[in-house]
Amino acid sequence: MSRERTIQQQYFTRDREGIFRTNEGFDTVAKSPGLDNGFIKSALHPYCVYKGPQELLGSDEADASRYPDALGLFHADNGDLVIGRSVYVSTDFTGHRSAFFTHQYVVPKQRKEEFVRDPRRIFAIRGFQSSYDIRSGKSIPELQDIDYDAGSFPENPDGVLARLGIDRKLFQQLLYAMMASATGKKKVYIALDTHVSASSEEAKRLMEIVYSCLPYAIRRLLGFVTYQQEPEGKQHYHVMFVEKGSIRLPDRQLEKDVLFDFPNRRFTGTDLPDTHHPYLDYVWDRRHEPESLRQLHDFCDEALGGEGTAAAFAAIAVPTYDELCTLFEIKQGREALYENNRTGVMNSILNYLTAETAAHKQQLNDLFRRLFSKEARDGHQVPSADYIEPLLRFYSFADESSQATLISCFALFIQRAASTSENGIAGAVPLFDRLLGDDAVLRSVLRQLYGQHPRTVEQYVAYRIEAAGSVQSFVDEMSFWLQSADEWVTQRFFANEVLGKIKKLINAEKAKRSGAARTLYTYFDHLPERKNKQHLKTLCEQFKLEISLETLEGIALPNLGYDDIIQLDFMLDRPSPELVQSLGSGGRLTLDLLMAVYRVLTLDRGRESNAAKSLEKLGPLDLEHAQEMICRALADRIGPADFSKITYAFYHPGAGMDNNAWDAAEYNFDRLLEYISEHTRNTSLIYEFMAWSAADERFSSGSGVNAHYRSALIRYFDRHDSRAFKNKEVRDLLLGVPNRAFAALFREIKLRQSPALVKFMATRKKRLFRIGILALPLALVIVLLSVYWTPITGFILKPTPTLTVDALPEKTAEPEVTVTASASDGGYDPEPKIYVNGELAGYGSISKSVSLKEGENTIEIKSENKYGKVSEPLVKKVLLDIPADEPPDKATDSTPEDGKGASAGSSTGGSGTDEARSAKDGRGTKP
Structure with a gap:
């Protein structure tokens, strides 16, 4: 080794x-x-x-x-x-x-x-x-193994626990505390109620019992020691048995840890959470059965992924093992635990069974397959929709055999739900809905179900299509079937359901009938190319035809507005031959009427003949209806772009064909003008229309204005707009049209609206011209006299100017006085000259400062006009009296006594204002 x-x-x-x-x-x-x-x-x-x-x-x-x-x-x-x-x-x-x-x-x-x-x-x-x-020596051997007593058996757990005073609750608390300590920060201190010499041996026996009940993942982390003199934390020791009497409280360091003080029956931090703990219950009940405990721990370890990932799960140790213990007991045969929580159990298994780990977790694989197979065998059991969810998750990584079994189970569950529910197929819809996220599964289930119970599939299709309450939801539904199970779209039962739904949707959307039909038609028109499903082209043509027929059949012409008609472009722009062939005589008349209105409303420049031809094809009554529709459609949207369209609402096909100016009018111009005026009040659009009409041949006749239109214009202004040409913008617009004939007509109408004097002068221009030539010399003489009368009379009369001077003080201490004076000669000279002491002081009126010398000062003022006439001079005496104790420039103002000096002086010393009056003969008079 x-x-x-x-x-x-x-x-x-x-x-x-x-x-x-x-x-x-x-x-x-x-x-x-x-x-x-x-x-x-x-x-x-x-x-x-x-x-x-x-x-x-x-x-x-x-x-x-x-x-x-x-x-x-x-x-x-x-x-x-x-x-x-x-x-x-x-x-x-x-x-x-x-x-x-x-x-x-x-x-x-x-x-x-x-x-x-x-x-x-x-x-x-x-x-x-x-x-x-x-x-x-200092070297001791390396060992292949540690010698231990393999043949011995531990003491009966109940004897040890009874001797130490540990019941079920305390045992579970010990076990929970050790599991939590292995992954947390709290230490576990235990003082046993034994003789000190036997304390370590008893601790070892207790620890062996508890250790055998701990999951492998916890054992891979847990450290312990069977004796310490007193509580003292060490890094890798989680559980420490200490000497009896060494746990002394209160101790702030210890109170944060878990304490089992058996001699004093004092336990701190040992309470279990108020939840059911299957794991703790199971190991307590199996504390005598090492093999049962080993099987449980093997199962848990496999579920957690073995040594590599156990530490991550240990962070939630007790909840994790409670869940795994429940699964283990179900595996061992306690299926009542499964039946009480079928969906929860299946989800629990998938908490540990994933695509990445499934190959290494055979026990969980087998358990999952066993449970859903049991569900299928139970002929009276209809699983909930939530139950389908974990089965789908398992399907995503299951082997082919398990996937095939699951497809059969799904089909069986759906059929069972549909056949047993009081609501029929509605009872199976929740199960179907859970399959919608996986197209392959849904397709396989439908295929298998259709082979066994075709009516169930047909009912489901009908249910889904019927549930589409709007056009958009129906389009979404079609997209769903095309993406998820397009093989059913071509089935006859599917097409029948779609056709029925199309009719309902078009008729249900009364206010938006045209828009609904257009949306449906456009969807099916583009579907084969957009979805790359050319095999659906024939079916889509059938749907499009049905949409057009249903739209025409129930259409209410008087209720159609502009947008409604425009939205019918899918069948009015270029009607399909199939549509025309499928219509009866009444339907064709309706189609022709709508086409005529549509072509007018979508009129482009240069396509007027198409619109006219469409209207000409209509009978008198249909023409009237068509023109009423045009008027309604354009009533609230009249603008320059619509002028040509509006004209066709008052078109009389066939009238005016012999070019006789006084035959029946091709257009009802009076009604045309009144219509535009009525629907464009407070705007200038009626005048813009008139200016526009000057460039349109329908309003002209040869090189002039169409006689009927001419009369209509005159009548319009006379009846409705007799003051139009008083507005400068209207005058500029209408009188400035390039068409000379129209410009002349508008000038004529302008004259009709002018005052009587203007009209009189306009109608008698020549006579007034002759009178003007004769009266011109006389007028010229009058003008010259009015301009030059005053200078001439002034030159002849030579008037003398009158001078007015404001009063000056007789005595003052100031070195200067201000002379204020004005002169006038009756208007012949607007500004006569004014002289002060022989010097020119100004024109018309003056205000001039005069310096004084100490003693008496003489000031002379006179005036002279442009004719050389001079007023009689006015002489003023002013005494400058400076006090002896002050220099001349510091003299103070003199205060007049008894009002002397406060009044104006004159050349003769009188009171008031001196005036030098000059008579026409040049002689002056004294005041």
């Missing part, structure tokens, strides 16, 4: 020297060659510890046999399994001091599964050493 698979050993105690030290002390004194020194120091030395019980140490007990040994097991970080035992040594090599001796086996990870699955290889080891003479 290679070294990688051999078991290594290590001895640890206090001696004269060790492997890692040359002086006395605790150290590894011997080891197997395969043990790495670093591993010994980091992984083994922390677990080479022993402290004797306080009860024995306190009494100075020297008998080593009375000290409990400590059996420990843990899983190292590298995956190796370490099994060790530490014992008390009363005297060391000196003969004076006590010590301890630890012997540890290191089982390589490749072999530890042997120990995990067989507890006796751990708890019945006979090869532990209690001492070692270092003179024998």
Whole structure:
């Protein structure tokens, strides 16, 4: 056997020297060659510890046999399994001091599964050493196996549990706590109510019982030790048995862990969740049956995928094993557990059985097949729709034999549901619905079911098609059958159901009949190419014909709007020969009428003749109906693009054929104009139509305006729009048309709307022209006189300007005064000149500052107009009186006494405003 698979050993105690030290002390004194020194120091030395019980140490007990040994097991970080035992040594090599001796086996990870699955290889080891003479060397052999008592049997579990005071509840709590601790952070501390010397042995017996009840996945993680002096956490130990009396509460460090203090019957953190735990119940009931426990653990381990994935599942250990235990019991024959929760059990199996793992989980495979086969054999059992879901999941990775069986089961379940349900096929629909996600399965089930019970398939098809409540849902339904089971589409029963549904949908959508028919027709028209199913072309032609016939048969012509008619393009644009041949005489008349209306409403420039021909084919009554439909269709959508279409609503085929201007009109122009005006109120569209008509030959006659249209236009403006040409935009639009004849007509109409004076002048232009020539010289003289009368009279009369001057103070302390004056000569000269002290101060009116000298100052003001006439000068006296104690520039304002100086002066010293008046003869007068 290679070294990688051999078991290594290590001895640890206090001696004269060790492997890692040359002086006395605790150290590894011997080891197997395969043990790495670093591993010994980091992984083994922390677990080479022993402290004797306080009860024995306190009494100075020297008998080593009375000290409990400590059996420990843990899983190292590298995956190796370490099994060790530490014992008390009363005297060391000196003969004076006590010590301890630890012997540890290191089982390589490749072999530890042997120990995990067989507890006796751990708890019945006979090869532990209690001492070692270092003179024998520091190397001890590697082992092929650990010596253990394979033939012995553990003590009866009930005897051990009774002796330790452990009942069903406490046992399950112990088991649950250890399972949770292996995957969590809480430690489990146990103090047994036994004599200290027997405590380790009793702990080992209890641990063996519990260990045999633990799943393999938990065993691969769990570490324990059967004796410690007091609660003290170690990394890889999850369960620790401690000396009686060492669990002392309250202790904040301990209270967060799980405590079983049997001497004081004090248990902390041990309560089980308030749920049913099948796993705990099963192992308790089978605690005496190692083989039953082994089978359960083998089943669970296989379900979890073995060693590789068990750790991931262990994180939810108890719920996982509760579920697996239920499946195991069903496998063992407790089918009542399945019958109480059929769907839940099947889903539980698939929690662990997947496409990737199915090949390695034969027990679950067999169980799943056994259960759904049982369901099929039970002739009275109709599974629920939810039950189908796990079967479909299993089908996706099952072998061919199982898939064939499942198809038969599906068909059987559906037929059973349809035949036993009070609602007939409706009872089987939920089962069908669960198959819809897998086209291959559905196709296979339908094929098998049709071969055995064809009526069931026909009823299901009819049910689904009937359930389509709208056109879109029906289209979706057709797409479903074409994708999932197109072989049924060509069956006669399927076609009959589709034809019946088409009629119902078209008649049900009264408000949207045309749209519904168009959607259905378009779908079947494109279906063969879009779905690449050319073999359906004949069938689709049949469906299209039925859609057209049903649409025509029930159509209500007075209710059709613009969109309704346009949406009938599928049969009106180019009616199929099959449709025409299938119609009776009444149907053909309806088709012709609709085609005529459709061609008018879809009129393109240059195709007017097609529209006219379609209308000409109609009889008088149908023509009237067609034109009424056109008017209704265009009433709320009139625009420039529709002008040509509207015209055909007032077309009289055959009228006006002899080119006589006064024969019957080909178009009813009066009604045409009134229709447009009525439906375009508050817009300019009626005028845009008139401008448009000027370029359309239907409104012209030779080189002029059609006489009937001319009269209609004049009547329209006279009756309905007598003020139209007062609007500049209307004038510009109509008078600016390129057609001269129409422009002249519009000018004529404009004149008809003009005031009487304008019309009078327009009708008597020549006479008014002659009068104008004669009156022109006289008017010219009048104009000249009005322009030059004032300058001429002024030159003749030569008026003298009148001067007005505001009052000036007689006495002031200010060095300046302001002269304000204005002059006028009656309007002959608008702005006479004004002079102050002989200097020109301004024109018309002035405001001029005059500097004063100390003492009396004389200010002279006069005015002169452009005719050379000068007003009489006005002279003002102003005394500048500056106080003696102030310089002239600091003089203060003088205050007039008794009102003197506050009034205006004059040339004669009078009060008020001095005026120099000049008479027409040039002589001045004094005020």
